[in-house]
Amino acid sequence: MSVLPTRQGLPEAEVIDRREGPYGEVALRRRGGHYEIIANGCFLMDTADGxxxxxxxxxxxxxxxxxxxxxxxxxxxxxxxxxxxxxxxxxxxxxxxxxxxxxxxxxxxxxxxxxxxxxxxxxxxxxxxxxxxxxxxxxxxxxxxxxxxxxxxxxxxxxxxxxxxxxxxxxxxxxxxxxxxxxxxxxxxxxxxxxxxxxxxxxxxxxxxxxxxxxxxxxxxxxxxxxxx
Structure with a gap:
């Protein structure tokens, strides 16, 4: 796992998995008690509020x-x-x-x-x-x-x-x-x-x-x- 810098005062983000596919890179990160999906460096969504x-x-x-x-x-x-x-x-x-x-x-x-x-x-x-x-x-x-x-x-x-x-x-x-x-x-x-x-x-x-x-x-x-x- 790699660790990413803090964002807007939030805890550091751990990269749980990162893969290359036909549409570019997609990554799953864990930040505190929540998960985030990142596509080609762009934040898509997280599990904080559905x-x-x-x-x-x-x-x-x-x-x-x-x-x-x-x-x-x-x-x-x-x-x-x-x-x-x-x-x-x-x-x-x-x-x-x-x-x-x-x-x-x-x-x-x-x-x-x-x-x-x-x-x-x-x-x-x-x-x-x-x-x-x-x-x-x-x-x-x-x-x-x-x-x-x-x-x-x-x-x-x-x-x-x-x-x-x-x-x-x-x-x-x-x-x-x-x-x-x-x-x-x-x-x-x-x-x-x-x-x-x-x-x-x-x-x-x-x-x-x-x-x-x-x-x-x-x-x-x-x-x-x-x-x-």
Whole structure:
């Protein structure tokens, strides 16, 4: 393990695992009692507070009337969204798309399994080891909800490949993966009025944003929209 300098007065971070993959480097760090996922040097998420990740799933479910709706979660991350979905018996099929094999391993055999809470063993759950952007563009699958959390938001992507997800082509692909009336929920580290307008321009209806206050700085948000029926 290597030790990284302190950040903003927090304890030092230990690198538990670091791997090179087709999308660059991904690392798992432990800082005090929490774990952090870092992609190409960019902080993605940690296990300190999963409220907004849970809201991502709950807000989508609240917008659905269908019995046993299906949901695609992208990506797996620290597992908060998946664990929350698996704990809700109303969901039918639960798919999670994750492009990093390392993150899947950290849940199956590593310390992140504590946070996904055995959800990977739920018979409703299917782990798709795939790039979400490519999956949305090329798959023929359809879902009642898409709950997307692969970046720090539409205005702060982890890799250039993800930029297209939040533009016309990506939103058209997301709509194509939804049943009519389905819900698109997108996590972001900050509100984006430009993304709200992009959703409307793409034909989504009932566009709105829910906020979760954080300890410091702007709130985390979940952007929500419905595919026209």
């Amino acid at each position: 409220r907004s990740e849970r809201l991502l799933v709950q807000a989508a479910l609240d917008g659905l009337a269908a019995p046993r709706p299906s949901v695609l979660i992208g990506g797996l991350g620290v597992g908060f969204s998946l664990a929350y979905a698996a704990a809700e018996p109303r969901w039918g099929r639960i798919a999670v798309a994750e492009r990093e094999a390392a993150i899947i391993d950290w849940h199956r055999t590593g310390p992140l399994g504590t946070f996904s809470a055995g959800a990977l063993d739920d018979p409703r759950v299917e782990v798709l080891h795939t790039d979400l952007v490519r999956y949305l563009a090329e798959s023929a699958d359809r879902y009642d909800a898409l709950c997307l959390d692969i970046d720090n938001g539409p205005d702060w992507t982890v890799s250039e490949q993800n930029d297209s997800l939040y533009g016309p082509a990506g939103l058209a692909a997301a709509a194509a993966r939804l049943h009519p009336g389905g819900i698109l929920a997108v996590w972001s580290a900050q509100p984006s009025s430009a993304f709200e307008q992009a959703l409307r321009d793409a034909g989504f209806t009932e566009v709105r944003t829910e906020e979760i206050a954080v300890e410091r700085g702007v709130p985390d948000v979940v952007h929500l929209a419905r595919r026209a029926g």
